[in-house]
Amino acid sequence: MSVIYILLTISIIVAVVFFIAxxxxxxxxQFDDSYTPSVxxxxxxxxxxxxxKPSVKIxxxx
Amino acid sequence: xxxQTTCFHCGNDCNTTVITFNDKPFCCNGCKTVYEIFSExxxxxxxxxxxxxxxxxxxxxxxxxxxxxxxxxxxxxxxDDGHTQVATLYIPHxxxxxxxWVLENLNKLNVNIISSQVNFGKKTVRVTYNSEKSSxxxxxxxxxxIGYEPYISLDDFNTGKRNVNRSLIYKLGVAGFAFxxxxxxxxxxxxxxxxxxxxxxxxxxRWIMFAxxxxxxxxxxxxxxxxxxxxxxxxxxxxxxxxxLGIAVLFIRSSIEIMFDLGSxxxxxxxxxxxxxxxxxxxxxxxxxxxxxxxxYKSYFPIAVTKITSEGIETPIQVYEIEKGDRLxxxxxxxxxxxGILINGKARIDYSFVTxxxxxxxxxxxxxxxxxxxxTSGVIEMEAIKxxxxxxxxxxxxxxxxxxxKEDRFTTLTNKISKKFTxxxxxxxxxxxxxxxxxxxxxxxxxxxxxxxxxxxxxxALSAPFTFGNLLRIFGKQKFYVKNAAVLEQLxxxxxxxxxxxxxxxxxxxxxxxxxxxxxxxxxxTLLKNTLRGSNHPLSxxxxxxxxxxxxxxxxxxxxxLGQGIEAKYGDHNMKIGSASFVGSTDTxxxxxxxxxxxNNDYKGKFTFYNSYRKGLSKLFNKLKTQYDLVxxxxxxxxxxxxxxxxxxxxxxxxxxxxxxxxxxxxxYHQSEGANVLMIGDGLNDAxxxxxxxxxxxxxxxxxxxxxxxxxxxxxxxFKQLDAFIEASKKAVRIIxxxxxxxxxxxxxxxxxxxxxxxxxxxxxxxxxxxSISIVVFTTxxxxxxxxxxx
Numbered sequence: 001m002s003v004i005y006i007l008l009t010i011s012i013i014v015a016v017v018f019f020i021a022x023x024x025x026x027x028x029x030q031f032d033d034s035y036t037p038s039v040x041x042x043x044x045x046x047x048x049x050x051x052x053k054p055s056v057k058i059x060x061x062x
Numbered sequence: 063x064x065x066q067t068t069c070f071h072c073g074n075d076c077n078t079t080v081i082t083f084n085d086k087p088f089c090c091n092g093c094k095t096v097y098e099i100f101s102e103x104x105x106x107x108x109x110x111x112x113x114x115x116x117x118x119x120x121x122x123x124x125x126x127x128x129x130x131x132x133x134x135x136x137x138x139x140x141x142d143d144g145h146t147q148v149a150t151l152y153i154p155h156x157x158x159x160x161x162x163w164v165l166e167n168l169n170k171l172n173v174n175i176i177s178s179q180v181n182f183g184k185k186t187v188r189v190t191y192n193s194e195k196s197s198x199x200x201x202x203x204x205x206x207x208i209g210y211e212p213y214i215s216l217d218d219f220n221t222g223k224r225n226v227n228r229s230l231i232y233k234l235g236v237a238g239f240a241f242x243x244x245x246x247x248x249x250x251x252x253x254x255x256x257x258x259x260x261x262x263x264x265x266x267x268r269w270i271m272f273a274x275x276x277x278x279x280x281x282x283x284x285x286x287x288x289x290x291x292x293x294x295x296x297x298x299x300x301x302x303x304x305x306x307l308g309i310a311v312l313f314i315r316s317s318i319e320i321m322f323d324l325g326s327x328x329x330x331x332x333x334x335x336x337x338x339x340x341x342x343x344x345x346x347x348x349x350x351x352x353x354x355x356x357x358x359y360k361s362y363f364p365i366a367v368t369k370i371t372s373e374g375i376e377t378p379i380q381v382y383e384i385e386k387g388d389r390l391x392x393x394x395x396x397x398x399x400x401x402g403i404l405i406n407g408k409a410r411i412d413y414s415f416v417t418x419x420x421x422x423x424x425x426x427x428x429x430x431x432x433x434x435x436x437x438t439s440g441v442i443e444m445e446a447i448k449x450x451x452x453x454x455x456x457x458x459x460x461x462x463x464x465x466x467x468k469e470d471r472f473t474t475l476t477n478k479i480s481k482k483f484t485x486x487x488x489x490x491x492x493x494x495x496x497x498x499x500x501x502x503x504x505x506x507x508x509x510x511x512x513x514x515x516x517x518x519x520x521x522x523a524l525s526a527p528f529t530f531g532n533l534l535r536i537f538g539k540q541k542f543y544v545k546n547a548a549v550l551e552q553l554x555x556x557x558x559x560x561x562x563x564x565x566x567x568x569x570x571x572x573x574x575x576x577x578x579x580x581x582x583x584x585x586x587x588t589l590l591k592n593t594l595r596g597s598n599h600p601l602s603x604x605x606x607x608x609x610x611x612x613x614x615x616x617x618x619x620x621x622x623x624l625g626q627g628i629e630a631k632y633g634d635h636n637m638k639i640g641s642a643s644f645v646g647s648t649d650t651x652x653x654x655x656x657x658x659x660x661x662n663n664d665y666k667g668k669f670t671f672y673n674s675y676r677k678g679l680s681k682l683f684n685k686l687k688t689q690y691d692l693v694x695x696x697x698x699x700x701x702x703x704x705x706x707x708x709x710x711x712x713x714x715x716x717x718x719x720x721x722x723x724x725x726x727x728x729x730x731y732h733q734s735e736g737a738n739v740l741m742i743g744d745g746l747n748d749a750x751x752x753x754x755x756x757x758x759x760x761x762x763x764x765x766x767x768x769x770x771x772x773x774x775x776x777x778x779x780x781f782k783q784l785d786a787f788i789e790a791s792k793k794a795v796r797i798i799x800x801x802x803x804x805x806x807x808x809x810x811x812x813x814x815x816x817x818x819x820x821x822x823x824x825x826x827x828x829x830x831x832x833x834s835i836s837i838v839v840f841t842t843x844x845x846x847x848x849x850x851x852x853x
Contacts, residue, residue, distance in 0.1 A: 004263060008270070012243070019239045026231050036182040039159045040166065 073114030092119045115160035117209035128366030128378035129199035147193040151212035156185040216363040233282040237337040240274040248330040268320040271329040301480035308518025315511045331826040338834045346527035401453045407442030411435035487517040494817045505819045512821040516812035521805030521833040529841040536849035541777035549773040553791040558737040563696035565744035568673035579667010588612040593630035678782030687711040726750035797844045808833035
């Protein structure tokens, strides 16, 4: 039954790892702005689209 | 008749001339230029994300020359290693996803910008740029050129690098982490009493729980001990006293129990209690990032102005370094930072920041200028006669009210009840202990601690934060932004309401004007309307909007004389619009704003502007008059007195010509007579009154623009609902009283277990969270019902 020592240690280590992850996240300011990232996430597409765009533009101006 | 086209860039009506570029309409060259910049750099996505998201770029020539000075740059940047600088700039125009997108793609417009990140809530952009190849000034100018001019004020200069206080989140994290783990470890002992394996390992489990509870008591719960200690020192039994007592007793009794193997302790209840309490605090601390309730004159003042040295060279100078006798150059739309004397140029000063008076005043050289006025026509030169801190406006802030903390001035409902509660709990504990001392002395200490544990007023402490916290959010959705929960409680106790006039009960946008004089012929009326079209003066714009539509003419001659008026010619008609002296009238009335008109040097008449009062004003006053004393306290002259008397209930007091200090003193006097004053104002001139009053509300046409330091900001469109907001906060106080009763019922049940000496850890572990959660549910539902009625 001394396996319980190992299990306890593992469970506490896992819990502490998540706790540290939370603290670092707060420290890095992830909880300071909860709105902008939700909008920024949706922009990815537009930025990629930009490379082929010049050709489209030339058509327009001609 | 022209069809209304709206600008592709900014969405404004293209009133005067439509500029077409790339098949798209623009209202001005500024907007067109921004579009050109974006299309050249493949950033036209900007217009796909939102419709017409832009702003007209403003004229900023020379305005940011002070950003060449290293000592100023130093104060504004967050980070500087010689190659790279990081600066956070506040940009009021940030309002939609297009803004975020374009501002985060600044590096496409200038390769020296390494990255830029927007914080939408705070309306800031954090720019990282190469300081060897570029500069802060270049970045600011770039932002200005695309319509996102940053706002740099004296406030940025003092704070510089702000530290964010995240300790509450840390504490909440610690308590939550410990709470979860302790629950796990204490679970086996709830049921399997006496089981073989459990008996063997329970000591280990208990000591781990003990370890988890240490940071909860000594870190997360620290504030409760500090607050309780401060309260006791001030001979005040605030709510934190019984809470701190509960936490301490829980911890000490649990530790002793596990040390001497008397039981499993109450670590689950202990960590749970602290976690729920912090959750309540977190909820109450809901803040509006994009609003500031602490603004003083520094947020309005520029960081630097242009000084003219004795050799006649223009150099930027920091506002704090201005000395008596310095010559300053004030450009159009710039703020006068110090009291001084006008040396040359035509000054037309808008003192609306200072006095709330909307009319701008003309000054001639030799006249005195006061700090806080905004120059509105051309460039002027002035000589400083005082330093910034000694100027007339800024002196208001040396008044004591600005240093006092408003919340210290009254006892909250929670603290009121906590006094009676603490006394009751302590006497029950003592009585129960005495009883057990005589019946079964071994149980006496057990009962004493059990009473203190179970009576820990977690639910009472949570009532107010959750009720007010939720109401804060509901009010926020209704565009009434309240600083904190204490303000809501104060709002429920108001008996006197004092209104400022200009900008508070009158609206800034629409004015009404009446015409007196000779009747204008159709040709003259058409010419008048067309002349006004070309002018950007605020009065011209208001008058233009009031007049009927006429045919559009192309004027043969148009000339604007700064600070005087406009002259226009069409065919053989010559028209002059402007001040009395410009037009050639002898009219000398100064009480109201007037615009005079003459054609072919023949005086026709004048338009007189009247304040236009907010919609629903009389209705609101009539609703309020039954319960509150109403006062109008205005910085203006009494030109509107007759008008107001017609509009408002007869018992409303009207007081005019009040200086900022007078307003403050007026409120102070009435408070000393026992009045609970709600002050409603808008300008910096009300700042003292807003600070002195029990609740100060700033009314704002646009909440993103600055409003003075206050307790709450009310969007002008919701002004007529003021009575409903006050009523709702009264109901919230009633909800809190009900939830006190609810939590007392839980306490009585718990006390039964405690007094009879049968409080098992599992009972405490169920009862405490149950009472907290039911309070949270009750208050949330009840406040939502109130909120629904608000609409």
